[in-house]
Amino acid sequence: MPGMTITEKVLAAHSGNDRVELGQLIEAELDLVLCHEITTPAAISMLERRGMDRVFDPAKIVAVPDHFVPNKDIQAAALASRLRDWVKRHGIDRYFEVGRNGIAHVLIAEEGFVVPGSTIVAGDSHTCNAGAFGCFATGVGSTDLAAAIYAGRLWFRVPGSMRITLTGELQAGVYPKDVILEVIRRIGVDGANSLAMEWVGPALEEWSMEDRMTLTNMAIEAGAKTGVIAADETTRAYLAERGVTGYPEYRSDPDAVYLSEEEVDLDSLEPVVAFPHLPSNGRPVGEGKGIRIDQAYIGSCTNARLSDLREAAAVMRGRKVAPGVRMIVVPATSRIWRQAMREGLWDIFSEAGAVVANASCGACLGGYMGVVGEGEVCLSSTNRNFVGRMGHPKSEVYLASPATVAASAITGEITDPRPFVEAARRVRAA
């Protein structure tokens, strides 16, 4: 019998099986159910209507309002209240109120709630973000969320896996965001439909957890069920800092079967920009020359972590946002907000003429904090650029790394960040 992939091992362990096969229908026990204020209220209503208002284990729930908070309007206030009341009613301790909150996917990693070998679901498609820790993490709708809350388990079909091997080394000014945009460019927005996108290769050993999460975060944009990177010394160190130990570390067997393979040579990778209106519409950044932007947005669970902000700040230091451009920086969590403040990043952005906002999903999905108007162009460090994603259906969204966004905010048009990154390094070295 062939070996199993890491994903198969995690699912086997959670469904009482020694082995699982591709396509096998299982029920997997859940270690963590993550709830935010957009999709949880509907799940709560579904359960209440059926007299099923119960939580299988409050200790396995984490609740974080993150999309439309601080309340963007009266309806948002109602959603946030619904989540808050439910949390109180069921004695859910791990609730992160506005001011102590952040984008759910980033927060759970930061808090040490994401553990290798575990299973995680949330009512949000970017749940795959957590797979960077060698677990099985997937996004679901409100009905599945309700079932997860009620029973602590969910049905799954065991997914096949796509293996992506990274070789070489990222060059200056090229980032994990460019890697994932390149892969999605190659395979398309359904290129990994229902698969686990598993990342391997010597290059990953040098990558931080934040770097890795950028890859797994956007697995959904290729149609994948999840993204996964096996735990290693870097993962252990990250978790140890958070007092987390004692978890299984699964790895794919050498003879595990993959349904498809991709290889990316990082040495030759250039910055990528995904043009409207698909995340797969990636082009070399040079093709963006001359495309003027109205808004430069750094935010989202994909790329608003501390390392992202540092890279963008390095580009922006001492420079100004171009006339006619609005730059908005929305950090992923309250902790990141505070740390960025301590490192002087907010001074850099603010002096440059950018807005620095509270931690939130913000404008990524056209919520608030930089909704894009008719005929406007936004270059963004977010994950989707579908029609109307960030605002008006007649607006355009381009996706890129935070450094590319920062460089473009300075020039007012889509710009290769590499000269700026290299210049910043020379200044620091001097």
Add this chain to the structure above:
Amino acid sequence: MSDVMTGRAHVYPRADINTDEIIPARYLMVDDEAELARHAMEDIDPGFGSKVQPGDFVVAGANFGCGSSREHALWALRGAGVAAVIADSYSRIFLRNAINNGYLALEVPGIAAAVTDGARLEVRPTEGLVRDLDTGRDHRFAQLPDFAVEIRRHGHLLDYLRAREAAGESR
């Protein structure tokens, strides 16, 4: 499963009709189906809400429902009276949401190119058949897996879970 369904096809031949198009995020504060229905497909087909008749179908290209996990997309279509979606293929989360709601999301490769907008269709779930009444052509779809049929029989995943619990099965 259910009886024969008959209705008109609203065809979106493009691939990758995504959940931001099916129901924009600015409506995610609503979970009332009738309200969501009024905004279904708003950014790509503003007339959708008013032209769909109860019992009609949406026919679409590959990877229908891609993007967000928002179940609101399904509720909006169902609320608008769309009796079933028939597409070349689906994105995983949308398909899950459909299965969990006992809602028919039928996979028929090539359907989007084969059906004209406004065509009258007959969907025969037990036979695995979509009949184009205008052209006379039959299109087959794979039967729903057994567990999906079970969920559909109970109406909703939660009803299925509750019934299973009542029957004394914890697994």
